[in-house]
Amino acid sequence: MRALERGARASLGLVAAGAALAATRALVWPRGDVDAALVGLPRAAALFGIGALATAFAVGLWAWRRSRVGALAAATTIDDHLGLADVVSSAYAFDVGGDPAPAAALARRRAHEVLRGYDPRQAVPRPRLRPRWRRVAIGAALAASGLGLGTLDSTVVAALVSPPTAAERVAAESLEAAAEALEAEVPEPTREHPAQADRTTPRDPSRDDDRAVAAQARQAAAATRRGDRDAALRALRQMDAARGRSTRRARQSTDRLSALASALGAPPRAGRDAVPTASERAQELARLLQRRQEPQDEERAEERERERRRTLDRLERSANRAQQAGQDDLARALERAAAAMAAGQDDQAGQAMEQAARALERMEAQLAETRMALLRQANLAEEAERAERALQLGRMGRGDEEPDAMMLGGDEPGAEGAPMPGEGGRQLSETLMNRLTALGLARGPSDDPRGTGGRSRTGRARAALPTHGDALTRSEVNGVGERAIAALEGLGANGEPTTELRDVFPSYGVQVEEALADERVPAARRRTVRRYFESIRPDADEEEEPR
Amino acid sequence: MSRALESVSPPRPDESGPVMSTEAFERRLEEGRRVSAALLEGLESVIYGQQDTLTHVVTCMLAGGHVLLEGAPGLGKTQIVRTLAALVDGSFSRVQFTPDLMPSDVLGTSLVVTGEDGQRDFRYREGPIFANLVLADEINRATPKTQSALLEAMGEHTVSVDGVPRPLPHPFFVLATENPIEMEGVFPLPEAQLDRFLMKLDLGMPSLDSLTKIGARAHEPSRPEPVTDPEELARVIETARHVAAAPHVLRYAAQLVLASHEPAGVRYGAGPRAVQALMSCGRVRAMMSGRPAVGVKDIQAVAPSVLGHRVVLGFEAEARGVSARDLVAGLLASVPRDGAGE
Numbered sequence: 008m009r010a011l012e013r014g015a016r017a018s019l020g021l022v023a024a025g026a027a028l029a030a031t032r033a034l035v036w037p038r039g040d041v042d043a044a045l046v047g048l049p050r051a052a053a054l055f056g057i058g059a060l061a062t063a064f065a066v067g068l069w070a071w072r073r074s075r076v077g078a079l080a081a082a083t084t085i086d087d088h089l090g091l092a093d094v095v096s097s098a099y100a101f102d103v104g105g106d107p108a109p110a111a112a113l114a115r116r117r118a119h120e121v122l123r124g125y126d127p128r129q130a131v132p133r134p135r136l137r138p139r140w141r142r143v144a145i146g147a148a149l150a151a152s153g154l155g156l157g158t159l160d161s162t163v164v165a166a167l168v169s170p171p172t173a174a175e176r177v178a179a180e181s182l183e184a185a186a187e188a189l190e191a192e193v194p195e196p197t198r199e200h201p202a203q204a205d206r207t208t209p210r211d212p213s214r215d216d217d218r219a220v221a222a223q224a225r226q227a228a229a230a231t232r233r234g235d236r237d238a239a240l241r242a243l244r245q246m247d248a249a250r251g252r253s254t255r256r257a258r259q260s261t262d263r264l265s266a267l268a269s270a271l272g273a274p275p276r277a278g279r280d281a282v283p284t285a286s287e288r289a290q291e292l293a294r295l296l297q298r299r300q301e302p303q304d305e306e307r308a309e310e311r312e313r314e315r316r317r318t319l320d321r322l323e324r325s326a327n328r329a330q331q332a333g334q335d336d337l338a339r340a341l342e343r344a345a346a347a348m349a350a351g352q353d354d355q356a357g358q359a360m361e362q363a364a365r366a367l368e369r370m371e372a373q374l375a376e377t378r379m380a381l382l383r384q385a386n387l388a389e390e391a392e393r394a395e396r397a398l399q400l401g402r403m404g405r406g407d408e409e410p411d412a413m414m415l416g417g418d419e420p421g422a423e424g425a426p427m428p429g430e431g432g433r434q435l436s437e438t439l440m441n442r443l444t445a446l447g448l449a450r451g452p453s454d455d456p457r458g459t460g461g462r463s464r465t466g467r468a469r470a471a472l473p474t475h476g477d478a479l480t481r482s483e484v485n486g487v488g489e490r491a492i493a494a495l496e497g498l499g500a501n502g503e504p505t506t507e508l509r510d511v512f513p514s515y516g517v518q519v520e521e522a523l524a525d526e527r528v529p530a531a532r533r534r535t536v537r538r539y540f541e542s543i544r545p546d547a548d549e550e551e552e553p554r
Numbered sequence: 555m556s557r558a559l560e561s562v563s564p565p566r567p568d569e570s571g572p573v574m575s576t577e578a579f580e581r582r583l584e585e586g587r588r589v590s591a592a593l594l595e596g597l598e599s600v601i602y603g604q605q606d607t608l609t610h611v612v613t614c615m616l617a618g619g620h621v622l623l624e625g626a627p628g629l630g631k632t633q634i635v636r637t638l639a640a641l642v643d644g645s646f647s648r649v650q651f652t653p654d655l656m657p658s659d660v661l662g663t664s665l666v667v668t669g670e671d672g673q674r675d676f677r678y679r680e681g682p683i684f685a686n687l688v689l690a691d692e693i694n695r696a697t698p699k700t701q702s703a704l705l706e707a708m709g710e711h712t713v714s715v716d717g718v719p720r721p722l723p724h725p726f727f728v729l730a731t732e733n734p735i736e737m738e739g740v741f742p743l744p745e746a747q748l749d750r751f752l753m754k755l756d757l758g759m760p761s762l763d764s765l766t767k768i769g770a771r772a773h774e775p776s777r778p779e780p781v782t783d784p785e786e787l788a789r790v791i792e793t794a795r796h797v798a799a800a801p802h803v804l805r806y807a808a809q810l811v812l813a814s815h816e817p818a819g820v821r822y823g824a825g826p827r828a829v830q831a832l833m834s835c836g837r838v839r840a841m842m843s844g845r846p847a848v849g850v851k852d853i854q855a856v857a858p859s860v861l862g863h864r865v866v867l868g869f870e871a872e873a874r875g876v877s878a879r880d881l882v883a884g885l886l887a888s889v890p891r892d893g894a895g896e
Contacts, residue, residue: 079802083891086849091849092849092850093848093849093850093851094845094849096800096802097798097803097849101798101800101847106798109576109846110579110797110798111798111847112576113576113579113583113846114798114846114847116576117846
């Protein structure tokens with residue numbers, strides 16, 4: 008009965024403990040990024056139950072230990088209840104001790120007289136188990152408060168106060184669809200050689216990147232749909248990081264192949280395809296080596312010897328480059344070719360060069376795959392930027408605006424008054440210059456024949472860049488970051504480049520993707536940058552639909 | 555709880571003890587309750603507004619101890635002893651302690667006396683201490699030598715003069731007073747001598763009603779009729795010593811005394827004699843209520859007066875304005891009794 012009474016008294020404490028634990032749900036049991044918004048309520052309820060049960064167990068244990076009352080304590084309780092000065096307890100003590108003194112005997116006799124007809128349950132009144140409505144109300148209020156606080160955390164509150172806008176939902180759907188398309192486009196691994204049928208095909212990093220990017224995009228779409236803008240933006244940033252890895256990998260491959268092609272060193276050809284690939288150069292070199300067996304006249308023997316030494320030098324340099332690039336097979340093939348050529352075994356050198364050419368073809372195929380992955384991710388990246396703009400607008404409470412309105416210029420290609428491909432790039436450039444001029448960061452269109460120097464963030468005028476010959480460009484981040492000076496080669500004496508844009512543009516793609524993956528480029532401006540590069544693509548005017 | 559109830563069974567006939575039967579003790583207990591009640595009633599008819607002090611004085615007297623009263627002049631200290639002497643129909647003497655008071659002035663001295671046959675001889679002449687009730691007024695004004703003579707007699711109940719021990723009358727009760735004002739040139743009692751007093755009582759100002767009643771009294775109160783005699787009083791004192799004490803009550807008193815050493819600011823706590831004092835006063839309180847066994851509440855009732863002058867506070871406690879009585883009150887609130895809280 009005492010336990011019931013204590014339990015009834017402690018019930019409010021149990022509710023309070025459960026409510027306190029439930030209120031801390033956001034800390035104790037946070038929602039994952041993929042959870043629905045209403046998952047907080049069942050988790051808070053579970054924590055409420057755990058808190059109440061744990062407290063009940065602790066209180067019960069404490070009450071059980073406290074309920075083990077000794078006989079002397081029971082006698083003291085009766086004394087207190089009857090208002091006696093240790094009559095019963097002293098008599099009990101005398102009885103236990105067997106004190107024969109007359110005073111002790113008299114004390115026991117009087118205690119017996121006092122306890123005659125006494126019901127000891129009177130000392131412990133019955134507990135009042137009838138619910139007290141005030142306590143019930145307080146308990147209900149506590150439980151409701153705890154569950155309410157546990158259900159709602161900042162994310163859910165934000166989702167309730169500012170639910171996903173229509174633009175965010177549309178962007179999420181588009182992002183989801185783009186992610187599905189990307190996953191569908193990821194090619195299955197192929198076995199290059201029948202002899203490798205029993206071996207595990209090495210994993211293609213570009214396919215892993217595609218899957219990682221698609222997974223992050225799916226997470227971002229799900230978070231956008233449930234109104235968790237922070238999680239969505241976080242997923243988008245992670246997606247950008249994954250894309251950045253792909254881009255860096257592609258750039259490294261391109262650099263390696265360019266270095267190898269340069270080392271193999273065949274003369275460039277004129278025309279649109281003037282830049283031969285490394286494998287083409289290797290194949291050409293192999294054919295050259297094999298042609299050396301053809302009979303030649305004596306006048307050209309000396310020239311052939313010089314050619315042989317140059318070729319040998321290229322092979323050695325190419326082997327070193329391949330070694331540095333970690334292409335051991337290729338390096339060995341090139342070394343074999345160089346050794347055979349040095350020994351005058353041109354046939355074997357040609358065969359080794361053919362092997363090297365095949366290795367280079369594989370490298371180029373891998374590079375092409377990586378570039379394809381970048382292209383596959385490009386659409387997804389565009390949708391991600393749209394989603395990010397929608398999220399930023401939603402966060403600013405401007406959900407009714409079109410996400411594209413946030414772009415610099417704010418015009419979509421094809422829209423009324425929007426610039427056409429090619430024209431848009433110039434217009435964007437002018438708009439950008441005007442804004443920079445308005446901000447005091449540039450002088451605007453200048454008549455100075457030396458070009459525009461602009462103004463640094465600290466207000467100091469910079470020297471104008473020369474408009475002809477080699478130029479030095481400066482880069483500086485926020486006026487305090489690392490400074491870099493790079494030479495732009497190729498400007499002719501009259502400011503005319505010696506290399507056509509169409510020849511160097513293919514290498515810009517990697518640069519663009521890498522720049523766009525950089526977090527320092529604002530998300531809302533990436534689309535503009537991409538459109539700018541699309542607009543200056545040499546064959547942009549020839550295509551029907553701009554990308 | 556039922557186990558406790560079942561264990562309290564009626565005493566068996568052979569448990570009456572060798573000295574006194576239960577019935578005889580019950581009669582003695584009733585006698586003690588009656589005498590103490592009569593003494594209190596007689597005192598309260600003369601002294602107004604000092605009920606607690608009077609109860610403690612009677613408790614102390616029935617416990618066979620002595621009382622140190624501290625209070626301003628005119629609060630009725632002499633009247634208490636005088637009335638008490640009349641009530642018990644015993645001898646009463648008053649000694650005004652002064653710096654030139656000699657021990658012989660208190661204990662008595664041997665004088666050269668010429669007999670009827672012309673022989674000269676030393677004859678002991680009893681001092682004022684040879685009385686049932688002695689009022690040692692302003693005891694702190696006498697020299698330590700004289701104080702020691704009185705305190706030794708209080709402890710031993712015997713006076714030794716010229717090598718001859720002379721027992722003091724029984725019952726023997728000393729009520730010493732201290733004046734808390736005009737403290738220049740006095741000899742405060744050392745702690746070891748304070749311990750000889752069973753209680754130290756602070757005599758405060760009476761309440762407004764009591765003062766009104768005092769003012770309404772036109773004449774000196776008449777000498778009350780005796781309610782007992784020294785012989786009966788001695789018997790009552792003996793009866794109080796037979797009041798039983800359960801182990802848990804004894805342990806509580808011991809815990810109180812031990813706990814008096816623990817609080818911060820205490821230089822010396824109460825000694826073992828304090829446990830005896832607590833128990834003897836508690837027994838008298840139980841007897842005054844007609845109970846054969848002392849209870850924890852009896853101990854708690856006498857603890858402030860019994861322990862207050864036995865606890866020596868340090869400078870820090872005095873600087874904080876903490877009194878010994880405050881400290882004892884804290885002990886009573888903090889020391890748990892056996893059986894409570896199990």
